[in-house]
Amino acid sequence: MNKKSIRDIELKGKRVFCRVDFNVPMQDGKISDDTRIKAALPTISHLTEQGAKVILASHLGRPKGQVVEELRLAPVAERLSELSGKDVQKADEAYGDSVQAIIDNMENGDILLLENVRFYPGEEKNDPELAKSFAALADVYVNDAFGAAHRAHASTEGIAHHLPAVSGLLMEKELDVLGKALSNPERPFTAIIGGAKVKDKIGVIKNLLENVDHLIIGGGLGYTFIKAQGHEIGESLLEEDKIELAKSFIESAKEKGVKLHLPIDAVVTAEFSPDAETEIVNIDSIPKEKMALDIGPKTSELYADIIKGSKLVIWNGPMGVFEFDKFANGTKTVAQALADAKDTYSIVGGGDSAAAAEKFGLADKMSHISTGGGASLEFMEGKELPGVVALNDK
Numbered sequence: 001m002n003k004k005s006i007r008d009i010e011l012k013g014k015r016v017f018c019r020v021d022f023n024v025p026m027q028d029g030k031i032s033d034d035t036r037i038k039a040a041l042p043t044i045s046h047l048t049e050q051g052a053k054v055i056l057a058s059h060l061g062r063p064k065g066q067v068v069e070e071l072r073l074a075p076v077a078e079r080l081s082e083l084s085g086k087d088v089q090k091a092d093e094a095y096g097d098s099v100q101a102i103i104d105n106m107e108n109g110d111i112l113l114l115e116n117v118r119f120y121p122g123e124e125k126n127d128p129e130l131a132k133s134f135a136a137l138a139d140v141y142v143n144d145a146f147g148a149a150h151r152a153h154a155s156t157e158g159i160a161h162h163l164p165a166v167s168g169l170l171m172e173k174e175l176d177v178l179g180k181a182l183s184n185p186e187r188p189f190t191a192i193i194g195g196a197k198v199k200d201k202i203g204v205i206k207n208l209l210e211n212v213d214h215l216i217i218g219g220g221l222g223y224t225f226i227k228a229q230g231h232e233i234g235e236s237l238l239e240e241d242k243i244e245l246a247k248s249f250i251e252s253a254k255e256k257g258v259k260l261h262l263p264i265d266a267v268v269t270a271e272f273s274p275d276a277e278t279e280i281v282n283i284d285s286i287p288k289e290k291m292a293l294d295i296g297p298k299t300s301e302l303y304a305d306i307i308k309g310s311k312l313v314i315w316n317g318p319m320g321v322f323e324f325d326k327f328a329n330g331t332k333t334v335a336q337a338l339a340d341a342k343d344t345y346s347i348v349g350g351g352d353s354a355a356a357a358e359k360f361g362l363a364d365k366m367s368h369i370s371t372g373g374g375a376s377l378e379f380m381e382g383k384e385l386p387g388v389v390a391l392n393d394k
């Protein structure tokens, strides 16, 4: 990476404003998955060990510029304290006199977590005044929030223009892994794209078609491709206005010599429910009144074989409605194949695929699970991430 990191600068005694992505899933006020907090620990330890005063900032949820009590970061401060084994102070605001007073009393190696930066309307607007107010708290800016690096907000982008600005260790690792994979992939290189909508994956499919050997399609978005092949898909998800685009992807794959794999069978049902009656059908025989909610067993086996024969696999998006056990087998088979493939470097894009790997107890068998859903997708689309662009070059 051509950006400076916390390893390249002097930190002793410095007040460091460190943007992290502690946007963790919460259920009834409790953190249901602390992966993102754990992922920030190497940076936080480095900063404290080097004698910095660590001022952490994050968003949580989408409070839209207002204080939302359930989205305060107090539970996160508590969990961070447990995980790091260190005291973590929690401020009730993210800048201003009260925060300044806490910082004035910090010793080298102390940790402070600011309040949710999205409680302020200026955050998502990338308001220069708010960016300056954040910057006024510190001597150095560190961005370790890979998951939010695709957002040009005051705490992810604006602030970087007012302070020496470097990446944290998680940011550096994410960019290294994804960057190397895409610029110099080991082959055969396979991408697995699933999820709900073609609309959300157009950019990534386009970009990957330039690079991969195999492109595997699953999930709800697959049925627009099946329709484009000329089959009936019953009540399955369809984006009518994307059929022509799907056809053009099929053509483009042929021209470029990319092997595009589409489902050959499916698990269908008449109702969207966890205990629905199911049936397995060939892809050209989806009944009119039914919807396909998972890839079928023949497709799963085919996809597993391709994974096993690949040296590098990038996976983004589930193969079916994995939240319901009856429609989880396709996603599970893909995750299991990735876990079992010992000579395959497996990269799981964040979001739902990471949640699925976690659900099946296979997360620790993957080579790299990205902490960024939208951010990893935009990176794979070949887009520049504003939170990275704003950092100082080496």
Ligand SMILES: Nc1ncnc2c1ncn2[C@@H]1O[C@H](COP(=O)(O)OP(=O)(O)OP(=O)(O)O)[C@@H](O)[C@H]1O
Residues within 6 Å of the ligand: 194, 195, 196, 197, 200, 218, 219, 220, 221, 237, 292, 293, 294, 316, 317, 318, 319, 320, 321, 322, 323, 349, 350, 351, 352, 353, 373, 374
């Ligand atoms: N055949 C299908 N029919 C309907 N919904 C489906 C189907 N296959 C998958 N899904 C649903 O798609 C959703 C995930 O897709 P979505 O595009 O939201 O996330 P994603 O691709 O994992 O992206 P991100 O990483 O940003 O979370 C899941 O909730 C899953 O239930």
Ligand SMILES: O=C(O)[C@H](O)COP(=O)(O)O
Residues within 6 Å of the ligand: 021, 023, 061, 062, 147, 148, 151, 372, 373, 374, 375
């Ligand atoms: O969870 C994420 O993908 C990041 O934290 C970004 O959140 P956002 O989509 O609300 O900007």
